Every structure is written in C-alpha cells, then in structure tokens.
Amino acid sequence: MPLQPGCVPEPEVPPAGWRVQASRHDVELPGPVNAATSMSRVCCLAPQVRVRRRPPERAGRGGSRTELDPDHPPAPRWHTVGVVRGVPGWGVVSAAAAPVLLIGGWTVAAGLQPRHFNAVASTISSLAAEGAADRWVMTLALAGTGACYVVTGLALRPAALPGRLILMAGGVATVLVAANPEPAGGGGSLPHTFWAAVAFTALAAWPLAAWRREQAAPAGLRAAVSAWAGGVLIGLLGWFGAELAAGGRQVGLAERILAGGQAVWPLALVLACLLSQSRAGRRRAAAGEAGLRAPGSC
Numbered sequence: 001m002p003l004q005p006g007c008v009p010e011p012e013v014p015p016a017g018w019r020v021q022a023s024r025h026d027v028e029l030p031g032p033v034n035a036a037t038s039m040s041r042v043c044c045l046a047p048q049v050r051v052r053r054r055p056p057e058r059a060g061r062g063g064s065r066t067e068l069d070p071d072h073p074p075a076p077r078w079h080t081v082g083v084v085r086g087v088p089g090w091g092v093v094s095a096a097a098a099p100v101l102l103i104g105g106w107t108v109a110a111g112l113q114p115r116h117f118n119a120v121a122s123t124i125s126s127l128a129a130e131g132a133a134d135r136w137v138m139t140l141a142l143a144g145t146g147a148c149y150v151v152t153g154l155a156l157r158p159a160a161l162p163g164r165l166i167l168m169a170g171g172v173a174t175v176l177v178a179a180n181p182e183p184a185g186g187g188g189s190l191p192h193t194f195w196a197a198v199a200f201t202a203l204a205a206w207p208l209a210a211w212r213r214e215q216a217a218p219a220g221l222r223a224a225v226s227a228w229a230g231g232v233l234i235g236l237l238g239w240f241g242a243e244l245a246a247g248g249r250q251v252g253l254a255e256r257i258l259a260g261g262q263a264v265w266p267l268a269l270v271l272a273c274l275l276s277q278s279r280a281g282r283r284r285a286a287a288g289e290a291g292l293r294a295p296g297s298c
Contacts, residue, residue, distance in 0.1 A: 086157065086158070086273065086274075086277045087155055087156060087157060087158065087270050087273045087274060087277070088155050088157075090151065090155060091151065091152055091154070091155020091156060091270060092155075092270055092274070094147075094148040094151035094152045094155065095148070095152045095155075095156075095266045095267040095269075095270040096267055096270075097144070097148050098145050098148035098149060098152065098263045098266065098267065099260065099263040099264050099267060101141050101144040101145045101148065102141060102142075102145045102259060102260070102263045103260060103263070104141070105137060105138050105140070105141020105142070105144075105145075106119070106124050106127060106138060106141065106256065108137055108141075109127040109128070109132075109134065109135075109137040109138040109141070110127060112133055112134040112137060113127075113132070113133050113134075114133055118252065119252050119253070119256065120249070120250055120252050120253045121249050121250070121251065121252050121253075122251075122252045123251060123252055123255055124138065124142075124252070124255055124256065124259065125177070125181070125182050125192065125196065126182065128142060128178065128181050128182075129181050129182040129183065129184060130181050130182065130183050130184045131184030131185070135181070139178045139181065140178075142174055142175070142177055142178035143174075143175050143178040143179070145171075145174055145263065146170075146171040146172065146173070146174030146175035146176075146177070146178065146199070147171065147175060148171070149167055149168065149170055149171025149174060149203070149266070150168045150171035150172060151171075152167065152171075152266045152270070153165070153167040153168035153171065154168070155270075156210075156266070156269065156270065156273070158212065158217065158218055158221055158273045158276075159210040159211075159212070159221055159269070160209060160210050160211060160212055160221075162209040162210070163206045163207065163208070163209040163210025163211070163226075164206075164210065166202050166205060166206035166209055166210075167202070167203070167206040167210075167266065169198070169202050170198070170199050170200075170201075170202030170203035170206065170262075173195045173196075173198040173199035173202060174195075174199045174203075176191075176195040176199075177192060177195045177196050177199055180192045180195060200237055200240070200258065200259075200262075201237065203233070203262040204230070204233035204234050204236070204237045204258075204262060205230060205233075205234065206230075207226045207227075207229040207230040207233065207265065207269075208226060208227065208230035210226055210269075211223045211225075211226035211227075216276075217276075218269075218272045218273045218275070218276035219272050219275075219276070220268060220269040220272035220273070221269070221272070221273075229265055232261065233258070233261055233262060233265070236254070236257055236258040236261055237258055239254045239257075239258070240254040240255050240258045243255075
C-alpha cells in the first residue's frame with residue numbers, strides 16, 4: 001500500500017523498524033517514531049491500522065547499550081492504534097429491517113385471522129401454517145427476516161468470523177422454516193421442526209462466538225457483553241423449549257420474546273459498532289490535526 005505524498009517525514013536517524021499493516025498490506029515507516037508522532041503518521045494510511053516496532057535496546061554489562069543486530073532483528077511487537085472494520089450502510093438497513101419484519105409480520109398476520117388469535121398460547125408458525133388465513137404474510141415475514149440475518153452477518157465486519165457465520169446459518173435456517181410450513185391442523189412437520197430448532201439455536205448462540213479481543217473492539221463485541229447476550233438468549237431458548245415440551249399455555253409468549261430478542265440483538269450490535277466508528281473517527285481527526293501542527297508531519 002503506497003504512502004500518500006508528504007505523509008512520512010524524512011528520518012532523523014536510521015530506520016527504527018516500524019511497520020504499519022493496513023488492509024493486509026505492510027508499509028515501512030522510517031524512524032524515529034515516538035508516542036507523540038506515531039498516530040499523526042499512521043492516520044495518513046487508513047482508518048484502521050496496526051503498528052509494530054522493535055523492542056527497545058537492552059542494556060549490556062556495565063550499563064552499556066547493546067546495539068541491535070540488523071541481520072538478526074528481534075521479533076516485532078504489535079500495537080493496535082486504529083479500529084476494526086466498520087459496518088456498511090446496507091448492513092444497518094438489514095439489521096433494522098429484521099425486527100420490523102418479524103414483529104410487524106406476526107402482528108399483521110394475527111390481525112388478519114378470522115377469529116381471535118391468542119398470541120400468548122399460539123406459536124408464530126401457526127400463522128404461516130397451511131390452511132391459515134393470509135398465511136403468505138407470516139411466510140414472507142419469516143423469509144425476509146432470515147434474509148436480513150444473512151445480510152447482517154455479511155456486513156457485521158467488526159465481529160469475529162465464527163459468530164458471523166453462525167448468524168448467517170441461523171438466517172438460512174429461518175428461510176427454510178418459512179419454506180417448510182406446518183400442515184393444517186397443527187399435526188407437526190419434521191422439516192419445519194428441524195429447521196426451527198437450528199434457527200433458534202444458532203441465533204441464540206452466535207454472540208458467544210462473535211466477541212473480539214482487541215481493545216478497539218466495540219463495547220457490544222467485548223467478551224463480557226457477548227457472554228451476557230448469549231446467556232440471556234440461551235436462557236430464553238430454554239424457557240421456550242420447556243413450554244413447548246410441556247404443552248404450556250405460554251408457548252407463544254416465550255417464542256415471541258425469544259424471537260424478538262434474537263432479532264433486536266444484531267441491531268443493537270450494529271448501533272454499538274457505529275458509535276465506536278464515530279468515536280474513532282473523532283480521535284483520528286484530532287490526531288491528524290495534531291500531526292499537521294507538528295513540524296515535519298503529514
């Protein structure tokens with residue numbers, strides 16, 4: 001990745017071994033680089049970068065400095081100075097559309113039923129079952145929600161890849177739930193039950209695999225927050241499973257709270273990423289202004 005003209009001042013001493021990695025490309029930065037000037041130089045390259053440098057010289061016997069061997073340099077150390085990749089605008093749209101489609105779909109579909117529909121005791125799937133009035137409403141809502149999960153998983157670049165893949169798998173399973181409706185009369189369907197189990201499990205567990213170690217990671221992707229979100233969703237999944245197995249009178253309520261939470265969490269995470277991007281942008285702007293005021297900086 002080539003440097004922008006004028007971004008790196010002329011070295012005052014021989015190169016100090018600094019390297020910048022941005023978008024999978026390494027770029028040499030001549031020294032000297034210190035805490036006051038490194039950010040202003042780095043900000044010329046990309047919104048998210050990592051800098052590594054050689055460790056300082058160690059004192060030899062008698063307190064004398066030992067020169068670094070240029071032919072056998074020590075292993076570099078990485079220092080994160082930027083932020084993780086951002087979420088594109090189309091990812092924000094898909095994350096916001098998922099809860100709207102799901103909650104709006106079951107609300108509209110319930111209102112279209114000729115008789116009173118008990119949302120506390122009846123499942124969402126019964127609104128899309130064969131023989132249900134205007135079943136296409138809930139079918140399209142489920143398919144659209146699953147597609148939104150897939151798109152959001154593609155767009156949620158700050159999250160760890162395993163978590164994104166699990167979210168996308170849950171989206172695909174949700175689409176297959178819509179494609180395999182329950183039969184008329186509520187007799188049960190093995191394909192529908194299988195894909196519903198896959199979807200609910202994946203959408204409850206994916207936060208546990210999406211967290212990041214970096215200090216620059218958004219708050220929603222830190223280990224404690226991800227564990228809390230995954231724990232809550234898995235707990236709701238257990239409640240729904242218990243209601244379903246026991247034929248409880250609140251199976252519909254448990255399912256709606258579970259499905260609603262699974263639809264809202266990706267949106268909350270996307271908003272947390274946008275907030276982190278905004279803060280990082282302000283920090284980069286401040287660092288860039290400081291670099292422009294410094295003599296010899298970009």
